[in-house]
Amino acid sequence: MTSLPTPSLWTESLDYLGEVARHLKLPDGIHEKLRHCRRSLVVSIPTRMDDGSVKVFQGYRVQHNTDRGPTKGGLRYHPNVSLNQMKAMAMLMSWKCALMNLPFGGAKGGVVCDPNVLSPGEIERMTRRYTSEISLIIGPEKDIPAPDLNTTPQIMGWMMDTYSMNAGYSVPGVVTGKPIEIGGTAGRREAPARGVVHCVQLALENLGLPVPGATVAIQGYGYVGRHAHEEFENRGLKVIAVSDTSGAIHSEKGLPYKALARHKAEQRHVKGFTPAQAMTGEELLTLKADILVLAAEENQIDAAVAARMNCKVLAEAASAPTHRNADPVLRQKKIFVIPDILCSAGGVTVSYFEWVQDIQSFFWSENQIHENLRNALSRAFQTVIAREECRTADMRFAAHALAVQKVAEAIRIRGIYP
Numbered sequence: 001m002t003s004l005p006t007p008s009l010w011t012e013s014l015d016y017l018g019e020v021a022r023h024l025k026l027p028d029g030i031h032e033k034l035r036h037c038r039r040s041l042v043v044s045i046p047t048r049m050d051d052g053s054v055k056v057f058q059g060y061r062v063q064h065n066t067d068r069g070p071t072k073g074g075l076r077y078h079p080n081v082s083l084n085q086m087k088a089m090a091m092l093m094s095w096k097c098a099l100m101n102l103p104f105g106g107a108k109g110g111v112v113c114d115p116n117v118l119s120p121g122e123i124e125r126m127t128r129r130y131t132s133e134i135s136l137i138i139g140p141e142k143d144i145p146a147p148d149l150n151t152t153p154q155i156m157g158w159m160m161d162t163y164s165m166n167a168g169y170s171v172p173g174v175v176t177g178k179p180i181e182i183g184g185t186a187g188r189r190e191a192p193a194r195g196v197v198h199c200v201q202l203a204l205e206n207l208g209l210p211v212p213g214a215t216v217a218i219q220g221y222g223y224v225g226r227h228a229h230e231e232f233e234n235r236g237l238k239v240i241a242v243s244d245t246s247g248a249i250h251s252e253k254g255l256p257y258k259a260l261a262r263h264k265a266e267q268r269h270v271k272g273f274t275p276a277q278a279m280t281g282e283e284l285l286t287l288k289a290d291i292l293v294l295a296a297e298e299n300q301i302d303a304a305v306a307a308r309m310n311c312k313v314l315a316e317a318a319s320a321p322t323h324r325n326a327d328p329v330l331r332q333k334k335i336f337v338i339p340d341i342l343c344s345a346g347g348v349t350v351s352y353f354e355w356v357q358d359i360q361s362f363f364w365s366e367n368q369i370h371e372n373l374r375n376a377l378s379r380a381f382q383t384v385i386a387r388e389e390c391r392t393a394d395m396r397f398a399a400h401a402l403a404v405q406k407v408a409e410a411i412r413i414r415g416i417y418p
Contacts, residue, residue: 009089012320013320017404037087038065039062041136043130043133047122047125047129057112059111060108061143062090062107063105063107064087065094065106068104068105070144071142071144072102072105073093076148077113079114081112086108089108093348094403095407101379101380115150138163144173144176156179159174173359185369187369189227191349193225196293196317198377200338202378215290218242239257241289247271248278248280248284249270282305290312292313293317295318298320298321299323301321314336316343327394331393341399342384350369350373389401
């Protein structure tokens with residue numbers, strides 16, 4: 001499903017920050033600082049292609065705020081990457097890290113490219129040159145990239161190796177989400193999906209709805225969507241519809257994870273999976289299901305789509321998948337929204353665990369990772385539920401108010417240099 005027409009994500013992010021700042025009565029100076037990213041780096045990435053030619057890609061690394069610590073955020077490879085998109089997502093990462101009480105500010109990086117038409121060698125050479133270009137502003141004490149859309153543990157491994165070669169020694173803490181063999185952590189690959197499923201379970205329990213047997217529709221059957229399907233099935237929920245770029249499929253009897261995952265691996269899409277029926281991407285969004293998981297790209301739900309939705313819980317597993325104009329409609333329909341800065345926080349939380357382990361050179365068991373993630377998400381969820389804004393507005397506003405307040409307090413304590 002393609003993104004719906006909308007004001008830029010950066011404009012929407014600034015407008016929403018303004019609403020929250022007015023509600024919190026933030027001093028003008030603090031609000032003004034939060035409206036601006038601390039650092040935005042635009043780089044050219046000349047890359048030797050397999051045929052011997054040179055192609056120059058454009059890349060970005062944006063750091064929004066460093067008052068709570070070094071910045072943290074993903075790296076994505078996609079044709080639609082832009083500077084304003086990176087700025088908006090870096091800001092969202094600041095709120096996400098603050099909400100989860102992680103000692104990080106927000107960052108985001110991206111390269112304008114279509115990785116589906118690049119060979120593994122071309123992706124490696126592009127990644128290494130990109131890493132060299134942004135090496136001035138990244139590092140374990142500065143900014144720690146992680147995987148995002150179309151990037152992988154292997155790409156993080158190339159980034160770690162490139163940075164380490166320039167440093168003259170191994171620096172595993174420069175990135176997270178890398179393979180375990182070079183300092184990655186157990187439980188990182190599944191962490192984003194486990195976080196989504198745990199938040200959904202908390203929401204159902206809060207609403208007094210049964211967890212086993214609840215029905216789920218998943219928009220986006222990539223990295224997060226697939227693992228979420230598996231975890232939902234393991235917990236007794238029934239996934240009845242999924243979609244990817246090829247379209248959507250539906251079965252009231254449920255879609256078995258192993259068979260669908262095998263089909264996806266072989267065909268590279270969900271289309272044609274039997275005995276499921278085909279449906280459109282928009283039909284999936286308005287399907288009657290207990291839970292709708294948005295695990296695709298930003299700007300997928302607007303007010304018109306929200307008016308036709310039939311779920312009880314909306315789980316935002318992607319960054320900014322819902323237009324702000326949809327929020328009043330969702331409130332009116334009493335759809336419980338788990339906002340993106342909470343629902344998609346599993347990845348950055350376990351990335352924090354990985355960073356801590358790399359710094360200490362002391363690694364935890366997978367069970368410890370899962371338990372610590374579950375506890376962190378439960379604390380954050382209950383803190384948001386308890387906010388007054390949650391009772392008078394919604395979960396999204398409550399989560400943002402809590403997060404912005406934490407960052408603003410760090411700015412107040414530290415002051416403005418010089």
